[in-house]
Amino acid sequence: MRIAELSKRSGVRVPTIKYYLREHLLPPGELTSANQARYGTEHLRRLRLVRALVEVGRLPIAAIRELLARADQPEPDLPNVLGHALMSMGPREHHPSEERIAAAEREVDDLVARRGWRISETAPARRAVAEVVATLRQLGVEEPITYIDGYAEAAELIAQVDMSLVRGRIHDPADLVYGVVIGTIVGDNLLAGLRRLTQEDAAVECPRSPQ
Incomplete structure (x- = not known):
């Protein structure tokens, strides 16, 4: 899906999605041209997670970035992720x-x-x-x-x-x-x-x- 559809399905505005991309809260999409990218269901899931951490958890961006980095390990240590959360x-x-x-x-x-x-x-x-x-x-x-x-x-x-x-x-x-x-x-x-x-x-x- 394009970023506009990702925005529509997630309820997150396009400028905010671009901000999350710059802050490495959202992995980059698959480039289809110099300035176009395609996004998948994993991006939609990640956006919903980030939105929950920002809006409900009220975590600062730096804390979210570190938390997601721990969660993205190939074999995440769940007690460690839980404790850090x-x-x-x-x-x-x-x-x-x-x-x-x-x-x-x-x-x-x-x-x-x-x-x-x-x-x-x-x-x-x-x-x-x-x-x-x-x-x-x-x-x-x-x-x-x-x-x-x-x-x-x-x-x-x-x-x-x-x-x-x-x-x-x-x-x-x-x-x-x-x-x-x-x-x-x-x-x-x-x-x-x-x-x-x-x-x-x-x-x-x-x-x-x-x-």
């Missing part, structure tokens, strides 16, 4: 000291062992959880790790749903990576919205303050 979602507002993070990391290691999770020592999410625990302590929340088990149990159920959505695509690595990235970034936004809905519902059961 999570870490690309923006800086944290609080920055605990390294000493606090180190203490929290030991607690997270205990949580991982207690839950029987098979997590690599270099998993970015391990430190991300430790930073949250350290931040909670810094903000005066006592023993945050004691109630994280409840969140961990819910996270296990969510992870099973996530993996069930991509297992059917495991025969095609490109589709599998697409599913993992979309599920991670778009799924996080979905979960945040669902959490707000269920919190409002749960709040109905909370006792009201006396007037």
Whole structure:
């Protein structure tokens, strides 16, 4: 298909497609002349992925480029791609000291062992959880790790749903990576919205303050 048809089918404007090409977010098309190229379904799929990362994930272009480079490896390391997708979602507002993070990391290691999770020592999410625990302590929340088990149990159920959505695509690595990235970034936004809905519902059961 020509770039005009690619634009029509993807919903992405031609100037934006050209920008993505310049930024190496989209692989070049097959040249048919000096200034004309043909694009295929793989370009359409990539455009939809980039659009989701930009519009829903709100990732900067540089982060998207690095994430896609990892995903485009011949045999992509899915845990690595997944971890990088999570870490690309923006800086944290609080920055605990390294000493606090180190203490929290030991607690997270205990949580991982207690839950029987098979997590690599270099998993970015391990430190991300430790930073949250350290931040909670810094903000005066006592023993945050004691109630994280409840969140961990819910996270296990969510992870099973996530993996069930991509297992059917495991025969095609490109589709599998697409599913993992979309599920991670778009799924996080979905979960945040669902959490707000269920919190409002749960709040109905909370006792009201006396007037």
